Amino acid sequence: MSLVTDSPVNSSSSDDFAALLDSALDSASSDSSPVEEAKDDDDVEIESIKRHKVENMGSTEEPDGSTSQVSVTEVLEEESTKQNTCTHPGSFGDMCIICGQRLEQESGVTFGYIHKGLRLNNDEIVRLRSKDMKNLLRHKKLHLVLDLDHTLLNSTQLVHMTPEEEYLKSQTDSLQDVSNGSLFMLENMHMMTKLRPFVRTFLKEASEMYEMHIYTMGDRAYALAMANILDPKREYFGERVISRDDGTQKHQKGLDVVLGQESAVLILDDTENAWTKHKENLILMERYHFFRSSCHQFGFNCKSLSELKSDESETEGALATVLKVLKQIHNNFFDNTSDNLMGRDVRQVLKTLRQEILKDCKIVFSRVFPTKFQAENHQLWKMAEQLGATCSTELDPSVTHVVATDAGTEKSRWAAKEKKFLVHPRWIEATNYLWQKLPEENFSVSVVKNQ
Amino acid sequence: MFFHIVMERNMQLHPRHFGRNLRENIVSKLMKDVEGTCSGRHGFVVAITGIENIGKGLIRDGTGFVTFPVKYQCVVFRPFKGEILEAVVTMVNKMGFFAEAGPVQIFVSNHLIPDDMEFQSGDMPNYTTSDGSVKIQKDSEVRLKIIGTRVDATEIFCIGTIKDDFLGVINDPATA
Numbered sequence: 001m002s003l004v005t006d007s008p009v010n011s012s013s014s015d016d017f018a019a020l021l022d023s024a025l026d027s028a029s030s031d032s033s034p035v036e037e038a039k040d041d042d043d044v045e046i047e048s049i050k051r052h053k054v055e056n057m058g059s060t061e062e063p064d065g066s067t068s069q070v071s072v073t074e075v076l077e078e079e080s081t082k083q084n085t086c087t088h089p090g091s092f093g094d095m096c097i098i099c100g101q102r103l104e105q106e107s108g109v110t111f112g113y114i115h116k117g118l119r120l121n122n123d124e125i126v127r128l129r130s131k132d133m134k135n136l137l138r139h140k141k142l143h144l145v146l147d148l149d150h151t152l153l154n155s156t157q158l159v160h161m162t163p164e165e166e167y168l169k170s171q172t173d174s175l176q177d178v179s180n181g182s183l184f185m186l187e188n189m190h191m192m193t194k195l196r197p198f199v200r201t202f203l204k205e206a207s208e209m210y211e212m213h214i215y216t217m218g219d220r221a222y223a224l225a226m227a228n229i230l231d232p233k234r235e236y237f238g239e240r241v242i243s244r245d246d247g248t249q250k251h252q253k254g255l256d257v258v259l260g261q262e263s264a265v266l267i268l269d270d271t272e273n274a275w276t277k278h279k280e281n282l283i284l285m286e287r288y289h290f291f292r293s294s295c296h297q298f299g300f301n302c303k304s305l306s307e308l309k310s311d312e313s314e315t316e317g318a319l320a321t322v323l324k325v326l327k328q329i330h331n332n333f334f335d336n337t338s339d340n341l342m343g344r345d346v347r348q349v350l351k352t353l354r355q356e357i358l359k360d361c362k363i364v365f366s367r368v369f370p371t372k373f374q375a376e377n378h379q380l381w382k383m384a385e386q387l388g389a390t391c392s393t394e395l396d397p398s399v400t401h402v403v404a405t406d407a408g409t410e411k412s413r414w415a416a417k418e419k420k421f422l423v424h425p426r427w428i429e430a431t432n433y434l435w436q437k438l439p440e441e442n443f444s445v446s447v448v449k450n451q
Numbered sequence: 452m453f454f455h456i457v458m459e460r461n462m463q464l465h466p467r468h469f470g471r472n473l474r475e476n477i478v479s480k481l482m483k484d485v486e487g488t489c490s491g492r493h494g495f496v497v498a499i500t501g502i503e504n505i506g507k508g509l510i511r512d513g514t515g516f517v518t519f520p521v522k523y524q525c526v527v528f529r530p531f532k533g534e535i536l537e538a539v540v541t542m543v544n545k546m547g548f549f550a551e552a553g554p555v556q557i558f559v560s561n562h563l564i565p566d567d568m569e570f571q572s573g574d575m576p577n578y579t580t581s582d583g584s585v586k587i588q589k590d591s592e593v594r595l596k597i598i599g600t601r602v603d604a605t606e607i608f609c610i611g612t613i614k615d616d617f618l619g620v621i622n623d624p625a626t627a
Contacts, residue, residue, distance in 0.1 A: 077503070090546070093601045093608025097547070097560035100532065100599020100610040115542065115549055115558070132545055136570060150490060211572065235574040239542060259545065 005328045081364075089124035093117040109256055113220075113246040114239050125259065133261045136211065137341045140334050143260035144210035144326070147269035148218065148226050151286040151292070152202075152319075155193045155226075163248060164307045168192065178232045193229065194290040198319040203236050205323060209330040210266070213240040215253055217274065252276065263345040264428045266329065268322060280347040285320045285323065286299045286433040295442035318433065329353060355388030357437055362390045366404035366411035370423055381426055383432050403428065407445045457503055459522050460485065464508075466515045476535065477519055478502060485525070487554075491602045494529025495554045500536060530555055530597050530603065530609050538611075540591045543576045550593060555607045559595060565613035565619070585620055592622040 004019040012258070044220040085101040094103055094117070108121035120128070136142065146152060161168070173181020206212060214237055215225045223243035231237050246257055253274045255262055267275060270285045289295045290311070290419075305311055312318065333351045334341070361384075369378045376382075380403070381391050392399065395414055402415035402422050415422040427443035460481065468476040482499050489495045503522035510517050530536060530552070538550035538557055561570065561578075567627040568578040568585070577588035587593060595611035595618055613619045 014586050050452060089562070092558040092560075092610060093556075093603075093606075095599040095601055095608065095610050096560060100597075102599070102601070111546075114544060114546070115556075117556075118546075118558070120546070128545055131570075135545075135570065139572065238574075238576065239544060 008408075023209055035319055050200040087123070089127075090118070090120035092119075108248070109248060111257065111259075113242050113257070119162065125256075129261045132259060133264060133342065136260070136264060140209075140330075142210050142330065142333065142346055143213065143265040144206060144260065145213045145215050145255070145265060145267045145269075145281075146218040146270070147256060147267075147274075147285070148214060148223070148271040150289070151196075151268055151285045152199050152230065152288075153193055153195045153210070154190050154288050154294050155222075156291035156293045158190045158192055160291075162292045162307065163249060165292060165304075167309075178229045185231055188226060189222065191222075192291070193226065194306070195229070196288045196290075196319055197314045197317050198323075199230065202319045202323050203230060205327055207236045209326065211260070212236050213242060213258060215242045215258075215267075215269075217244045218250075218251070221242055252279070255281070263347065265327070265349065266346055280351070283322060283350070284432065285322065288312065288318065321434050345359065351386075354386055355434075357431060357435060358384065358387040358389035361388075361401055361437075362392060362399045363401045363403055363428075364392050364399050364411060366402055366409045367406060368403055380428055384428050387428070387431060401427075401440070403414070404445055412445065452529060452534060453497070454493075454527050454529070455500065455524065455607045456527060457522055457524050458493070459520060460521045462521050463511075463516050464519065466517070469517075474505065477521060480520055481523060486556060489554065489602070489605050489607060490536055491604060493527045494602060495527060495607060497520075497526040497528050497553070500526060500581060528553060528555075530600050530607060532597055532600055534597045535618075536611070537592060537594050538608075540572060540589055541589060543570075543578065545566065545570050545572070545576075548578065548587060548596065550611070552563060555609055557595065557597070557609040557611045559593075559611045559613055563598075563610075563614045565614050587620055591620055594618050594621050 007172060086101065088095045088096040088101070088103055090108060091103050091106075092115070092396060094106070095101065096103055106119065108119045111118045113118060137204055145309070149155060167194075167229040168183060169185065170184040172183050175186075178184065179200075181197075182197070184193045184195075185191075186193065203212070214223060214227055216226070218226070220243040223241050227237055227241045241258055248254055248256055249275075253269070255265055255267075255278050258265060262278070262281065265278075265281050267278060267282045268285055269275060269282060269299070270287045272279065272282065272284055276283050287298065289298070289300065291304045292307055295302065295419060297302045314320070328348065329349050332353060333344060333346055333439065363384050365375065365378075365381070368380060369375050375391075375393055384391050389401075395411060397418075399420060402420055404409050404412045404415075405424065406412065406421065412422055414420075421440040422445050423440050424445050427438060427440065429445070431438055460512060462477055462481060462484075464473075464477060464480065468480075472609065475482040478499075481502075485496050487496065487549045501524040503524060505522075506520035508517040508519045536552050536555075536557070538555075540548050542549040545561070547558060547562075547564060550557045550559065564578055564587075565580075567580050568587070571577050571579055575588055577586050579586045592612060595613050596615055597609050598612050599610035601608045
């Protein structure tokens with residue numbers, strides 16, 4: 001390290017140093033700094049020794065035949081090509097993560113949520129996913145992607161709070177110890193956040209079966225603030241907090257930024273449209289509206305939970321229900337030990353489990369769809385089929401349920417006469433959210449008077 | 452690598468700082484402006500160690516501000532390709548791990564972690580050898596070799612490797 005004592009300290013101008021650095025960086029140039037030079041010399045020396053050895057080997061083995069010579073040169077060639085053709089599987093700060101070379105064009109998917117400046121190519125993602133899969137299955141875990149708003153919590157801007165909600169401001173929990181509270185005021189973000197009842201237990205129990213991710217349409221700052229509230233000890237999510245800034249498509253969520261095999265990912269979200277490409281992985285959640293502004297946003301003009309000073313049930317709420325479903329899926333996935341785990345698909349498990357719910361039902365819809373609408377394409381029809389029911393347009397003795405909004409229609413009257421169940425369309429929706437066949441009596445239909 | 456070098460900078464000073472403490476004011480402003488910043492050419496300025504000289508001030512027309520050329524000695528830090536560095540691990544995941552050496556962000560991909568070290572997930576993700584004797588996790592100290600650097604205006608990125616002799620964990624907080 002003669003360099004340090006040598007030049008720059010005593011030199012009067014910084015240009016000398018800059019020049020020195022430049023030359024040091026350019027290792028190819030001959031008149032480089034003493035240190036570089038020494039290193040270069042060493043390198044050359046080592047290399048020449050190596051070469052010498054190889055030549056020696058070649059020459060001593062020459063008498064045995066020319067094949068060994070060939071193999072030696074082959075090995076050499078192989079090594080050199082290996083060095084030359086780095087596939088650049090990813091980059092960090094525009095440098096290849098394997099060879100450190102500067103990469104000119106940006107390629108692959110950005111993983112900004114893990115670390116700034118990190119990008120990975122598709123091949124590398126595939127490789128990581130399959131490696132991850134083995135690791136995951138060894139620990140008997142699957143991936144779970146969680147949405148924030150309306151799924152795990154409900155947030156509102158402070159300015160949107162109604163006078164009836166003002167009382168909440170005095171009931172907020174302290175941000176010093178967030179591990180127990182459920183209502184928080186984030187002054188610097190001008191927001192109030194209410195956690196869904198049961199969410200703490202949910203996260204704790206789900207974390208034993210699933211590797212969990214947060215994926216929200218909010219921005220990065222919001223996502224991190226919420227992650228901090230939900231997971232103050234950072235034991236559930238780690239760096240797996242994805243916000244809309246990290247997605248690859250606008251107004252869409254995608255599993256391409258999730259480093260997990262799609263066949264092992266479950267999604268909990270309240271918005272089906274955000275996941276157009278991954279509907280098979282999705283478990284749809286009933287929206288959690290606590291604040292008035294949130295109800296209003298989705299067109300409900302009733303009193304909100306906050307105004308009624310009530311809340312979802314802790315033990316029978318949506319999160320408790322879905323936790324049971326998650327446990328069931330986890331069990332089914334890992335339970336039958338007959339075939340290999342790698343080939344299994346959680347989407348299939350999810351589908352099968354869902355089809356159990358209305359297995360023996362045959363449903364006929366009455367005046368639920370607009371007249372010219374293709375019945376098979378209607379959301380309710382599809383939903384019923386996903387739940388395992390058979391849908392039909394014709395009445396016959398095997399029909400078990402008639403779905404209608406009006407008890408006065410022809411089919412409704414037929415149902416009453418034949419002692420079939422006559423239910424409101426909400427019955428199907430509720431069944432879809434709660435994952436069990438609900439008592440039909442609670443969804444009875446009354447006659448709409450025609451004027 | 453650290454260097455002790457002389458650099459020059461033009462300092463603009465508001466007239467209110469003129470007077471007996473002019474020199475101190477210039478120095479404290481210089482420290483505030485320069486320490487902790489990063490220049491692509493010299494690397495990260497760690498600390499100012501002394502002032503060589505302060506030149507004649509030049510009054511700016513119209514504003515009354517005065518520009519002083521200041522020559523100062525400072526310690527700078529700049530990583531080089533091939534350099535061996537000691538760094539603290541900040542994050543471990545299945546892609547590899549991130550480490551910090553002062554302001555420098557270093558990424559060591561799992562391709563460049565010895566093959567006998569396996570990734571273990573959990574609330575404290577880590578890379579561990581099959582016999583469990585060596586473990587890399589958050590806050591571990593590692594010795595690594597830089598194989599690529601990029602010095603930006605404000606940040607320094609590096610790619611590192613520990614797949615070589617005498618590289619790897621040097622101090623494990625879990626066992627310490």
